[in-house]
Each structure stands twice: as C-alpha cells, then as structure tokens.
Amino acid sequence: MTLQEQPGGPAAAPEPAAPQAPTAMARVGVIGAGYVGLVTGVCLSALGHQVTVRDIDPRKIGALNDGGVPIYEPGLDALMRDNAERLRYTLSLERLLESSDIVFVAVDTPPTYSGDADLSRVMTVVDELAAVGGDARHVLVMKSTVPVGTGEQVREALDRRGLSQVGYVSNPEFLKEGAALDDFMRPDRVVIGSFTPADGDRVAEIYAPLGAPVVRTSVPTAEMVKYASNAFLATKISFINEIANVCEEVGADVGVVAQGMGLDRRIGGAFLQAGIGFGGSCFPKDVAALKQLAGNSGYHFQLLTSVIEVNELQKRRVIGKLKKHLGALGGRRVAMLGLAFKPGTDDMREAASLVLAGRLLAEGAQVVAWDPVVADISDRLVGVTIARDPAEALEAADACVVVTEWPEVVRLDWPALAGRMARPVLIDGRNALDPDAMAAAGYTYEGIGRLPGGRGAGGSV
C-alpha cells in the first residue's frame, strides 16, 4: 500500500502490502560501492534489475571485478555471486550513465568538525554529472543520508548546470549493517520523496516486488523521516542507558526493567538494550547533524544535546568500573573482546572500542584486543595489540571487557578462560553474558545496570 502525505493531519499507518509480481527489469546505476551502495546494487540485481555500480576507489572496483567483496556483510558475497550476470562494476560515470536510467546515490556523508553533514561527495556527483553532460532523462535517487533542504539544493544545482531534465528523488535508506540484506529485502517501509509524482512513480516501481508499505511525500519530509527515525532510536538507547545507571545506584536490574517496559506495545522492546553506548557510521553523525540542522535554523534541540552527552559519558563508564576493581590502571593489562561497533560488521566508524581503548591507553594500561572480523585498527588508534584469538587476549590479563556482543565472544568457553587471566575481572559492556554463570565460573562480573555477580539481579517477565 502507499501512504500519501495528508495535508489535514496524520495519515493512517501503512499496512504491509502483499508482495507483487516483479515489474519490468529496470536499468539501475548505483554511485558508491560502500555498505549501502553495494547492498542496494546487489539486492536490486536479485530483484531482476540490471545494475551498474560505480565507485571512485580503484581498489574497491578492482576487488569487485575480481569477484571479491570489499566489505564484510553476511550473505552479500553469495547473493553477489548468484546475480553476477546482472551486476557490473566500474570507475567510469559515463559507463554508468550509459547503462542506467535510475541512478541511486550512496556516497558517504560524514560529519564535519561542526557536526553538520559533509555534502561534498554528493555535490561532486552533481558536478561529475554536469561534466559528462548528455540529455538522457535519468532520475537521481538520493540514498545517502542528507540534511533536510539538500534535495532542493541539489535540484537547484542540477538546473544551474543545465541538467533540468534529470529527475531527483529522496529515498533514504534504513538498513542495519550486519542484517543489511534482510533489511533491504524486507523493509518496514520505503520512503519516497519527489518533486514530481512521475519521478516518484519510477522509483516506486523498482521496489514494487518487495511489497513493502510505501510512504510517498515531499523531498524535505522524506529527508526528515530518516533523521527523525535515527534520532529517536538513539534517544531510546541513551534513555535505557541512563535507566541502567540509575539501576546500579538503586539495586534494580535493567534487563528485567527493559523487558517489563518493552511488553507495553506503546513502548516496544527494540533498542532497549543497555550497554556502553551507540557508535557506528550513522547514529552519532545523524544525531549530530539533526541537532546542527535545528541549531542552524534557530532551534535549540535540547533533547538531542542530552542524548549525545549521555552517549559520550556512557562509553567512559567502563573506566570507572575497571578502577573500582583494579585501582589505578597504569601498567594493568586489559583485554577487549570485540572491536567492531556492533556484531556482523567490520565497520569501525565511531566504535565504542576506540573511545575505550583510547582512554585505557591514556591511563597507562596495556590494551590487548580480539575481534572475529576486525584484524587491524592501527590506522585509527596506535598502541593496541591485536591478539590472534580470545585466549591470547585474555592471557595474564587483569580484566576483560566485552565491547561487541559477537556470538563468537558470547559462546566462548568462559570457565576455561578464567584460569588464564591474572585476575578474572569481567566487565560485560553489552550485558551479553549470564551474570550467575560467570560468577559460578569464578569471574568478578559486572555488567551495565546489572548487580555485580548477578546478585539480586535475576527475574523474569
């Protein structure tokens, strides 16, 4: 079904539509072969579309043309192989434009020092389109997360460069790394904001086989749906983290509190897992960008300011917990299990591990880390030793911090590993382990918002 913007009030909630038969094959281009671009391209090829992916990074395009996958995303390599005949990779924008009618833009929009989104890659694409020229009526579909007003800015820039025949559609992406294929193929909704209904229709047709609810709206509103969604999810995380911190003070268990809250359908259980804060390439930058967007328009977004501050402080709370058990951290050996910002990805952007490791090194601690996928972080942080396996990381360690709740970390033989440590102090930054089992295995266990050793923490809903 399609949800149209209602001038007189909120529209009815979209209901899932029945999957539809594949529409005619479209010629699709994707600019940017990163987490979003590659997943978009490969998934659209799996829907039967002919896809050309363009990046400016010759290593990425070289690897893709050699059958490799330059990022870690579960299932992506297999889907890419299965649809290889409908996928092309190129460094040339000309080639992409020749072989496509609808062009998805999935370039990075990283934060600037001011917290605003850096739109330079997006605007480079517009310049490049103008340089290639031509009069084909492509539709540019913005998948990158861009501040409200960007679409209008791009529309103006296209017109100024003599590209008024090129259409523009905002189509924000909501996938999560680690579950990106499923999120793309089974989205909760597809948001399409367009200046002209015909351009929006062309994009809606591409997604028709998914049978997902479609929200049709204006370009600025579509842009805002993305920012508001990410800001709300980040707010939920900071909220439960503050509840966890209060739980520690008053002797309550945040896991049961979250379960009890989540059963209320008005609240829902998602994004209520307390931990050491959110990271990744999206939440921190999108929350900061929305705060800046509001500020630039003269509105002080008080709530988001707190959400950001709570998150920063949360990443540092582990240091206090370690000091409680070890005293001064100078010379202590601390093992970190997990480096990626979350399980299922090799993405290290804004990972909590970087803040934690940086703080530990500044305290004079020796940091040894292990991650099942990330094998090197020397380009981001110098001084962390990467262990070959968890046992090597834990050998003679004074404490271990679970930073990323990888299944490979959760399923470790924890009782056997306790004996390898100089002191079996275990800080579970993701509340991923059973406190009672860890206490029974000999660990001095502490989670986030859970009572040490699981004492009094239990309960069920």
Ligand code: NAD
């Ligand atoms: P990424 O850094 O992984 O990929 C961006 C790619 O674009 C890079 O490979 C880069 O080389 C390429 N690129 C830059 N300029 C280019 C140009 N002119 N032509 C061709 N390629 C160019 O970024 P990402 O994580 O895929 O994110 C892309 C956008 O999607 C961002 O705006 C992000 O906020 C948004 N987003 C990301 C996620 C996520 O989970 N990663 C989810 C939803 C939305």
